[in-house]
Amino acid sequence: MLESLELEKDPDNISLSAQNIHKYFGGVKALEGASVVVSKNKLISLIGPNGSGKTTLFNVISCWSPKSHPDDLLEEDEVKIQKRFLDGINRKFGGKEESEETPSEEVGSVDFEDLRLDGLNAHEAALTGMMRTFQTTRNWPKLTVLENLLVAPQHQTGESFINIFFKRKQIEEEERINTLKALEILDFLEITHIRDQIGEELSGGQLKLLALGRLLMTAPRLILLDEPMAGINPTLGNKIMDKILELKVDSTIFLIEHNMDVVFNYSDEIFVMARGKIIAQGTPNEIESNKEVIEAYLGADY
């Protein structure tokens, strides 16, 4: 069933494709060959029991932690490790093209549109147009809400040291445009009233919305949301989901969520993870009736 679904996808319409991702923490296998393919302008959910590796998958996709090599567990196999080391050296310094032959299906890969994300730094990955939020909301507590949004835009002229002194006009113009954009985003998220407050004065729900707004300032094409509704009452949660749904026009949304009502109401497609693998994928209706999913969530006896 898995293969058939992947074949249906139009290769031009794929936003994110993560193939065969492994991640080991010492002996703990957090991800064992997880693969996801996300189509453009869809709302995709990733669900699974706690500890199934959802956030780890997000971390690997957004380059916050490097993925492991599938051989990493076979450390006694020194020959393999040596070979990989030599391969790496060849690739870096020797300029030999042999390394191209390393089968990428075995190692796994993360592609965002046409870009190979493996090996990028976290900030470089964010510059490609793929933005993420965190499970625990983060913000800059001593900056005002407006400033919180104004820090976010990428490639600002005023962020280069030399330009502070030589490109004042351009910086001013850019700041004006960014301010207008920030005000629009505040209006869109319906949190205009906290414009002048500073970060540490905000409530949990406002922080979630602010994190979303910060991410919108960069006009991302793919948004990874790690539990956007954690610790939020259902009314506000639905409001946030409505806002997220509106973003589908411009960007793809990939989210982790534990609230099943929300997931099944809003998603176009659902991935189910368990024990570091994707065990099922499909439309909400298909997932609802999938026996494996019920087993993973509620136990085999249910």
Add this chain to the structure above:
Amino acid sequence: MAGRILKYEMDEKLRTLVVGFALAIPILYLYIYALLAQTNKSIFLIGTVLAILVFFIGALSLDLEVGSVGLPNFGKVAFFALGAYISTLLYSVYRWPFYHIYGIGPIAQFLFSSLVAIIICALVGFLVAIPTVKLRADYFAIMTIAGGEVIRLILQYEKRWFWAPAPVGPPQQVISNRAIVEFTTGLYPFNKTLAYFGFTFFEDSNLGSVFLWQIVVIVIFILIAITTYWFVQQIRKSPYGRTLRAIREDDITVTSVGKDVSRFRWQVTTLAACIAGLAGIMYAMTFKAFEAGDFRPFLTFDLYIFIIIGGLGNSRGAFAGTALVQMFLRAAQVQEVKENISLYLGSESPVIGPLFEFLQLDVFINPDNMRLVILGVILILFLLFMPAGLIPEPKTNNEKYLKQLTPEERMRSDEAVSARQSLTERERIGNEDTTEPSSKF
């Protein structure tokens, strides 16, 4: 009780005023007492002003790192040392051929050696920054304190390069900066007192005589201080400075929006190294003779005291802290202050005399030998009750950004804010009439 009043019940400005006066009045009293005891008052005054300006620039450099980006650099003194050593050695030891052109030669040589000193400081700052900026704050502190000591030890033991060659005998460890001496002897008008030019204010008011070069140096130092202040303020106000503050608060979020945090960090560390090198050049000119032993980590801790008392992340605070503490330190070292403001605890003192005789203790308590205790107590009190310092970092507000908008856009935004505010207020009370505000923005 006093702490609680300071913390919660007083207006911030009033608090600054009260604490500022409570701190400034005893220090000023001590300073004026010391000043009146001097025979040549103008030299004492000028020495204080020069020291304040030198350490103000050092404090600015430290504040740029600690206050703006949150990098606790404990190796600042190394750049002081590098600036002082390289500029002095280049000026007085390794001379270039143009030196002997009267008037211009020495000044050009001096400017050249200062420039080289600053460039070397920048290079060393960059080299130190590259491996350290990715560390967590506490490890960064350990690394910088170690790096600073390494540089000091190199200066102390590398005789071939960093010891002053003497005309006779082995090289000397003590370096003397001859810039001011040579300018005053070589350039005739500078070694005259102001009275020579008909300006007799200092002599008339019984302050002793003032040389022209002293005034010139003070003016130049003030110009340098103002320029550095302006430079640092420009950085703080710009989008660059805003991102620096964001990094100070949470660098993970800054990375997540696609900014290279370590680029910002090494840039600021390098820049701060340049400014500290500048302060080192001024240090060498002001104190004239120095050796590697003068650049122990205590100097860095002094700078920390200045900026914590003054207020982190804020240039005016750095100046206030530097001025107050420097005035106290200067006044405390004066002989008359030591003798007249002192408490003797020993065998001859009343009531507790026998106890001290039994303990075989003779204790003199005066401002000079208590200065570290006094500064320590002040520092602890500040950290407990006024962690933001005497002049706290100005609260950020949106005025700067909203000012850029056209009046209509501005008005629309303000209306939207108040409309949304009243709406949420009604929602909170539970009123049914919660229609969406119609204004766009």
